[in-house]
Amino acid sequence: MNIVISNASDTPIYAQIVECICREIANGALREGDMMPSIRSLAKDLSVSVITTKKAYEQLEARGYIETRAGKGSFVSARSGALALEHKISGMEQHLLAAIDISRELGMNADELKQRLDALFGEV
Amino acid sequence: MNAITLKNVTKRYDKFALENISLEIPKGYITGLIGRNGAGKTTLIKTILAFTDLDGGEISVLGMNMAENEKELKNKIGIVIGDGAFYQGYRMKRMTKVISGFYDNWDQNAYNKYIARFGLDESKKIKELSTGMRAKYNIALALSHNAELIVMDEPSSGLDPLAREELMDIFAEMIEEREITVLISTHITSDLDRTADYIIMINDGKILFNTPKDELLEAHRIVKGGKDELTGEVKAALVEYKTGAYGFEGLTANGLNMKKKFPSLVYEKPTAEDIMRYYARG
Numbered sequence: 267m268n269i270v271i272s273n274a275s276d277t278p279i280y281a282q283i284v285e286c287i288c289r290e291i292a293n294g295a296l297r298e299g300d301m302m303p304s305i306r307s308l309a310k311d312l313s314v315s316v317i318t319t320k321k322a323y324e325q326l327e328a329r330g331y332i333e334t335r336a337g338k339g340s341f342v343s344a345r346s347g348a349l350a351l352e353h354k355i356s357g358m359e360q361h362l363l364a365a366i367d368i369s370r371e372l373g374m375n376a377d378e379l380k381q382r383l384d385a386l387f388g389e390v
Numbered sequence: 391m392n393a394i395t396l397k398n399v400t401k402r403y404d405k406f407a408l409e410n411i412s413l414e415i416p417k418g419y420i421t422g423l424i425g426r427n428g429a430g431k432t433t434l435i436k437t438i439l440a441f442t443d444l445d446g447g448e449i450s451v452l453g454m455n456m457a458e459n460e461k462e463l464k465n466k467i468g469i470v471i472g473d474g475a476f477y478q479g480y481r482m483k484r485m486t487k488v489i490s491g492f493y494d495n496w497d498q499n500a501y502n503k504y505i506a507r508f509g510l511d512e513s514k515k516i517k518e519l520s521t522g523m524r525a526k527y528n529i530a531l532a533l534s535h536n537a538e539l540i541v542m543d544e545p546s547s548g549l550d551p552l553a554r555e556e557l558m559d560i561f562a563e564m565i566e567e568r569e570i571t572v573l574i575s576t577h578i579t580s581d582l583d584r585t586a587d588y589i590i591m592i593n594d595g596k597i598l599f600n601t602p603k604d605e606l607l608e609a610h611r612i613v614k615g616g617k618d619e620l621t622g623e624v625k626a627a628l629v630e631y632k633t634g635a636y637g638f639e640g641l642t643a644n645g646l647n648m649k650k651k652f653p654s655l656v657y658e659k660p661t662a663e664d665i666m667r668y669y670a671r672g
Contacts, residue, residue: 273659278608279604307566309565315584315586316420317587317604
């Protein structure tokens with residue numbers, strides 16, 4: 267699992283940790299049932315405060331990515347894969363919506379936009 | 391659960407006073423006590439450790455009254471304060487033997503580990519130790535009797551940057567292994583930027599804030615702009631500011647709001663040191 271934190275970023279550190287872990291779930295590096303590091307060991311390894319990792323885990327749990335079993339630790343949840351996929355799709359939709367906004371500014375209709383998309387799809 | 395609780399504590403000296411201080415330091419976390427020289431950091435720590443009598447209020451340490459349970463509590467607390475009282479002519483090994491006798495839970499293995507980690511030579515006499523070596527020796531002693539609470543007053547002031555990082559790493563490791571509480575005072579606030587959980591700032595004997603470090607760093611922003619941009623409204627949104635020949639620089643406690651209101655100014659993330667500087671000036 268890779269977690270890279272930027273102190274220069276405007277995004278709070280706990281949110282950066284949440285994003286990294288979601289990404290690792292989406293790309294399959296973390297799978298259903300995998301055990302997560304403990305809050306305190308993650309804090310030590312990332313050189314951040316325990317409160318930071320605690321907050322990140324609370325968010326991941328609230329969003330359904332991980333489950334905490336008393337006395338056993340935190341695990342990647344069964345529905346995490348589906349959630350990560352959903353998250354990725356909604357991220358893509360955000361970009362598509364932005365593209366639609368720009369196409370409207372340019373006075374393009376849906377067909378013209380689709381043509382552009384098809385052309386780009388063939389290129390990459 | 392709190393490791394240390396102060397309720398309306400007052401301690402007066404001729405020219406200085408801690409007046410009506412209430413404070414909670416939670417168990418299992420690293421708390422940094424910051425403030426400039428003379429702000430009251432050492433006085434507060436000495437007051438907590440019952441080295442002085444109170445003029446008012448109550449203090450509880452690990453759920454007990456310090457004055458009434460001194461023997462039991464001193465076993466549970468690892469303390470670094472001042473230079474440490476050592477016999478100058480003793481070699482470290484002999485001095486350690488004397489000190490280890492004071493503790494019921496002395497852990498020689500842990501001690502040997504820290505001595506090695508700090509690169510200390512036990513055959514040296516106390517008077518031959520440099521300031522940095524003395525500080526490290528002091529710290530090694532405080533960490534080696536399975537304390538539940540570590541209280542250190544300016545432990546890093548005699549240490550170079552590498553040794554300071556080592557010390558903070560040791561704290562992070564201890565916090566990972568077992569429930570232990572760390573309270574350190576420092577004016578070298580960069581030690582706290584990474585691993586500290588809570589930051590308490592004291593100024594002129596008063597507690598300015600006691601906040602999770604993340605919240606503190608995320609809420610505050612350094613704000614910069616040209617001289618003509620420093621309007622009354624901007625001033626009102628700043629904790630404190632200073633002006634120069636070409637512009638101003640200040641600190642706001644609510645970066646998000648201010649950025650919305652005055653988007654043309656420059657905003658930067660502060661360090662704990664930036665925050666301390668501006669609050670101490672205000």
